[in-house]
Amino acid sequence: MATANPLPHDQKQRIETLVYYSVDKASPYALAYGATTDSLEKIVKFKLTELAITSQGASIMWLWINAHCHPDAAPVAPDVAMKCKTVADVNNAVMANAR
Amino acid sequence: MNFTKHARAIIPAFAFAAGTPSAWSAITLAADEAPVDPPWTQPANFSWVREKGSTTATADLVLRYRSEVQRSANEGFASQGSYGFGVYLHRDNAAGAVKNDRGLQASYSGLLVPDWGNAGPVGSLGYSLKASTGKGLVDVDQPSGSKIQVDKTKNRIVFSLGGFLQPKMSGAPMVGRVPAVLFLDGGPSLYFDESRGQGVMGTGHVTGASFKLAVNYAPLGLEPKAVGGLALVPTMRLAAQTQRDLDAAGSRMKKTRNLYSLELNLLFAQPDTATNKLIPSLQLSRSVGADLLTGRADTAKTELSFGLTF
Numbered sequence: 001m002a003t004a005n006p007l008p009h010d011q012k013q014r015i016e017t018l019v020y021y022s023v024d025k026a027s028p029y030a031l032a033y034g035a036t037t038d039s040l041e042k043i044v045k046f047k048l049t050e051l052a053i054t055s056q057g058a059s060i061m062w063l064w065i066n067a068h069c070h071p072d073a074a075p076v077a078p079d080v081a082m083k084c085k086t087v088a089d090v091n092n093a094v095m096a097n098a099r
Numbered sequence: 100m101n102f103t104k105h106a107r108a109i110i111p112a113f114a115f116a117a118g119t120p121s122a123w124s125a126i127t128l129a130a131d132e133a134p135v136d137p138p139w140t141q142p143a144n145f146s147w148v149r150e151k152g153s154t155t156a157t158a159d160l161v162l163r164y165r166s167e168v169q170r171s172a173n174e175g176f177a178s179q180g181s182y183g184f185g186v187y188l189h190r191d192n193a194a195g196a197v198k199n200d201r202g203l204q205a206s207y208s209g210l211l212v213p214d215w216g217n218a219g220p221v222g223s224l225g226y227s228l229k230a231s232t233g234k235g236l237v238d239v240d241q242p243s244g245s246k247i248q249v250d251k252t253k254n255r256i257v258f259s260l261g262g263f264l265q266p267k268m269s270g271a272p273m274v275g276r277v278p279a280v281l282f283l284d285g286g287p288s289l290y291f292d293e294s295r296g297q298g299v300m301g302t303g304h305v306t307g308a309s310f311k312l313a314v315n316y317a318p319l320g321l322e323p324k325a326v327g328g329l330a331l332v333p334t335m336r337l338a339a340q341t342q343r344d345l346d347a348a349g350s351r352m353k354k355t356r357n358l359y360s361l362e363l364n365l366l367f368a369q370p371d372t373a374t375n376k377l378i379p380s381l382q383l384s385r386s387v388g389a390d391l392l393t394g395r396a397d398t399a400k401t402e403l404s405f406g407l408t409f
Contacts, residue, residue, distance in 0.1 A: 021217070024217040025212075025214075025217050025221070026221060027217075027221070027272075028220060028221050028265045028266060028267050028268040029267075029268050029270070029271065029272050030217065030218040030267065031217070031272075032217060032218070033218060034271045036271055037271060037272065043272075045274055046272060046274060047277075047322065049277050049320055049321045049322035050272050050273070050274060050275070050276060050277055050278075050322070051272050052265075052268055052272070052278045052280050052320070052321075054221075054265060054280060054282055054321060055321075056223065056263045056265075056282070056284075057221050057265065059210065059223070060210075060212050060221065060223050063170070063177050063178075063179055063210060063212055064172075064177050064212060066170060066179075067170045067171065067172035067177035067178070067179065068172055068177065075170070
């Protein structure tokens with residue numbers, strides 16, 4: 001459920017950290033060790049396929065997000081998750097479930 | 100060589116919510132996973148096969164209930180799992196049809212993701228326990244060396260581990276560049292398979308172990324490449340499996356079965372702007388060997404399949 005008010009900074013940062021870590025976990029690239037990919041801002045424009053994330057990799061990513069997002073956000077529903085094509089989509093989907 | 104060509108229509112899922120909003124569950128017709136690892140790959144589909152001058156119509160139906168996904172996690176891992184219950188039916192109208200199976204199945208399946216750090220390969224471990232009971236035609240060896248097919252009650256329990264490993268990639272990703280993808284999957288399983296009824300021949304049980312390993316490669320990556328209004332996603336899969344019976348009782352004998360397959364797939368994916376339309380796919384596969392858990396007798400065949408997904 002989307003929140004009407006801006007998220008507290010700490011909560012927003014925790015969610016972004018979780019999203020970045022989960023995307024890095026699903027990608028065979030060592031994103032955190034690359035100067036051009038070591039933050040969420042730098043990878044948010046990437047498609048998941050450009051990060052070589054497979055459908056199983058996406059399952060790994062969503063499991064890690066949904067298992068660790070409590071209490072900052074509710075798990076993302078499968079029908080929403082499967083529509084996410086970019087890192088920005090993933091981040092927006094998790095942010096939309098912030099509570 | 101057995102060359103078949105068939106068209107299949109994949110039926111969309113119908114989901115019904117049950118229970119309170121906090122305990123969503125679903126009854127699914129046309130599930131994306133067959134209940135008993137049967138030889139057909141798309142449950143709830145209808146197909147027509149033209150072979151050697153005759154046409155065969157087949158129907159695969161699945162009704163499955165899957166529980167709400169349960170998750171657990173700490174800093175070192177994340178896991179999820181769910182229970183499933185299903186009924187299944189496979190019918191075809193061919194004389195001497197070998198796949199007229201029907202029955203019930205219960206399962207628990209899960210996925211475990213350890214936190215190995217993110218600088219190495221991508222990996223996960225799947226696990227499942229499936230128990231099924233039902234009727235099905237089985238091949239029975241005759242003393243003369245020939246085979247006949249007999250309708251028997253089949254009970255089966257299979258525990259499987261399924262690993263996924265995508266090797267680490269060097270370099271840095273670039274926007275607009277879709278890299279080739281290589282990954283491995285497979286793992287061991289233990290099985291108990293019992294057949295009863297309809298005479299002594301083929302009655303009894305076997306227990307055994309199997310191991311499967313598959314290499315998957317997408318040379319153009321997993322992003323559809325636009326070609327004439329459609330978009331192509333070519334993939335290749337090379338798989339090998341060995342099954343060894345460790346124990347046999349009744350009139351059944353211990354066997355070792357091997358199965359090798361090579362698949363070339365072309366998925367004609369629609370661009371994102373043209374969703375909700377038919378998406379054709381083409382698969383060419385060559386396979387040699389046998390598989391007890393799918394009811395496949397020892398054979399070699401080449402298949403060309405054309406599918407329509409909507």
